[in-house]
Amino acid sequence: xxxxxxxxxxxxxxxxAFLELTAGRSPAxxxxxxxxxIGQACSAASAGILLALNVNLxxxxxxxxxxxxxxxxxxxxxxRLERHNLRQVSIRTSWVLLAAELAVLALAYYWPKSLxxxxxxxxxxxxxxxxxIVLASNFRVQLRRTxxxxxxxxxxxxxxxxxxxxxPAKDETSDLEECLASLLANxxxxxxxxxxxxxxxxxxxxxxRALAHDGVRFILGEKPTSRWLAKNLxxxxxxxxxxxxxxxxxxxxxxxxxxxxxxxxxxLTADGGEMxxxxxxxxxxxxxFIIQPMRYFWELARPRFGASQPVLSTCWxxxxxxLVRGGGFKAIASExxxxxxxxxxxxxxxxxxxxxxEKTLALASAKSAAEQRATAIRTRYPLLHxxxxxxxxxxxxxxxxxxxSFALIVILPFYGWSTLSEIFAxxxxxxxxxxxxxxxxxxxxxxxxxxxxxxxxxxxDIVLANYSLAKYEFGQVLxxxxxxxxxxxxLNSNNQASIVQNPS
Numbered sequence: 001x002x003x004x005x006x007x008x009x010x011x012x013x014x015x016x017a018f019l020e021l022t023a024g025r026s027p028a029x030x031x032x033x034x035x036x037x038i039g040q041a042c043s044a045a046s047a048g049i050l051l052a053l054n055v056n057l058x059x060x061x062x063x064x065x066x067x068x069x070x071x072x073x074x075x076x077x078x079x080r081l082e083r084h085n086l087r088q089v090s091i092r093t094s095w096v097l098l099a100a101e102l103a104v105l106a107l108a109y110y111w112p113k114s115l116x117x118x119x120x121x122x123x124x125x126x127x128x129x130x131x132x133i134v135l136a137s138n139f140r141v142q143l144r145r146t147x148x149x150x151x152x153x154x155x156x157x158x159x160x161x162x163x164x165x166x167x168p169a170k171d172e173t174s175d176l177e178e179c180l181a182s183l184l185a186n187x188x189x190x191x192x193x194x195x196x197x198x199x200x201x202x203x204x205x206x207x208x209r210a211l212a213h214d215g216v217r218f219i220l221g222e223k224p225t226s227r228w229l230a231k232n233l234x235x236x237x238x239x240x241x242x243x244x245x246x247x248x249x250x251x252x253x254x255x256x257x258x259x260x261x262x263x264x265x266x267x268l269t270a271d272g273g274e275m276x277x278x279x280x281x282x283x284x285x286x287x288x289f290i291i292q293p294m295r296y297f298w299e300l301a302r303p304r305f306g307a308s309q310p311v312l313s314t315c316w317x318x319x320x321x322x323l324v325r326g327g328g329f330k331a332i333a334s335e336x337x338x339x340x341x342x343x344x345x346x347x348x349x350x351x352x353x354x355x356x357x358e359k360t361l362a363l364a365s366a367k368s369a370a371e372q373r374a375t376a377i378r379t380r381y382p383l384l385h386x387x388x389x390x391x392x393x394x395x396x397x398x399x400x401x402x403x404x405s406f407a408l409i410v411i412l413p414f415y416g417w418s419t420l421s422e423i424f425a426x427x428x429x430x431x432x433x434x435x436x437x438x439x440x441x442x443x444x445x446x447x448x449x450x451x452x453x454x455x456x457x458x459x460x461d462i463v464l465a466n467y468s469l470a471k472y473e474f475g476q477v478l479x480x481x482x483x484x485x486x487x488x489x490x491l492n493s494n495n496q497a498s499i500v501q502n503p504s
Contacts, residue, residue: 002053006109009049013105016042017098020073024090027076028083036073043069050108057120058108061396065101068392072097075388075473080491089386096389121412125424128405132428139301139435142310146279146300148355150263151270162190163265164244167252168234170198170221170480175252175366180216182254188261192244196221196234198480217241228333230482235338236329242320249339250315253371254280257362264317264363267355274351275342277316280365281357282444287369289450291376291464293439294457299354301435309347310354311340314365322346334487336382356442373464378477380468382488391469395462402458405429432458 019039026032047066198221299310346352408425437451
């Protein structure tokens with residue numbers, strides 16, 4: 001009976017693979033659409049057969065991969081992308097997911113029967129501890145590297161470079177006013193403040209005009225074309241209008257201490273750098289302990305290779321020369337995190353720095369939990385390279401090595417007590433809590449007792465990554481009323497027109 005099921009599984013899976021690749025090669029044709037529908041049924045059937053053979057970690061993993069294949073086939077049926085682009089990304093995704101499924105099937109078929117569920121869980125606990133040690137070690141190194149140390153060298157007023165603070169705004173109210181008030185309270189002598197008003201309403205222009213006598217300059221925004229993200233176009237206009245040798249880009253949620261600008265410029269100049277990105281303090285409320293700290297977790301704990309460096313868009317200071325050398329924002333018109341591009345350019349010459357704000361620098365963010373959620377949805381899928389397989393991998397990694405370590409502490413005793421595995425899982429969980437608790441304490445000013453929120457934060461991170469995927473692939477991703485999905489995904493114009501008229 002088992003042999004017949006394995007044979008049926010092989011036939012159905014091969015059929016699903018053939019149909020999916022066929023659908024990817026002919027996404028706009030009726031034959032391709034029919035292949036996609038039948039491929040979905042075969043993919044679901046293969047997952048069901050494997051579960052019927054044996055319910056274990058491998059069969060569950062196969063089911064999850066099958067779900068992402070279903071999403072890939074739905075993308076082909078939706079046909080939102082230009083035909084060439086759709087063919088390219090769908091086939092690439094198919095090959096990655098099919099290779100992963102084939103590896104799981106091979107393991108499930110050839111895995112020794114002597115490896116029981118308790119052994120599986122023991123191996124998982126050991127791997128969780130190894131991953132936790134690697135990430136905790138990297139986090140410790142990054143904490144030391146990103147600590148803000150004020151420069152001992154203070155430039156005279158004559159030596160100070162001119163500085164432009166550039167703020168994109170749209171339909172703002174009190175946030176913009178508070179941000180500008182904190183800026184104007186700074187002691188930087190060569191300061192220019194530019195605000196680009198991209199409003200269809202609101203009090204943005206009113207606020208800027210009220211502060212015009214204090215040196216705030218107003219720039220009228222433009223409607224972005226299909227290739228431009230609205231925020232990137234705003235950055236481009238601000239950079240063109242900026243007179244400063246240095247430009248500090250920030251959002252309206254940023255609050256500056258009285259010496260923040262001087263300290264940042266002194267730091268950049270003393271280090272001989274070209275760009276600084278700042279991880280802000282955050283004193284909002286307990287709801288802010290979930291989404292933003294998890295972003296900081298990944299920026300600080302994830303191992304980095306080559307010119308890859310932690311980057312945040314909250315507040316970043318850059319030499320105007322670096323922007324020009326990199327081709328300006330026109331070179332990255334549809335990049336969701338444009339500052340990452342310039343950070344890589346500066347990092348190649350060791351002229352990029354990522355720092356954590358603290359009491360001396362006093363640079364903070366007042367972004368609410370709702371705004372943090374919107375930012376996560378807008379950035380998560382593009383940061384995962386707009387690749388279904390990357391979302392699948394990130395989700396599985398987060399659940400298997402971060403979330404499941406807590407579950408194993410409860411589960412292991414029921415599968416044959418293993419003291420060593422219990423210790424592995426407990427130590428891994430403790431390391432995750434220590435990393436998260438440190439972020440909460442340093443950047444949010446909360447007690448280490450808030451660390452257990454990590455488990456909820458990791459689950460929310462998985463949900464947001466997949467929700468971001470769904471919004472980009474099948475819906476709209478709004479940034480202040482403008483859809484980011486169109487330029488980021490390269491949606492075809494006919495499809496996008498219908499989406500705008502019938503927003504999901």
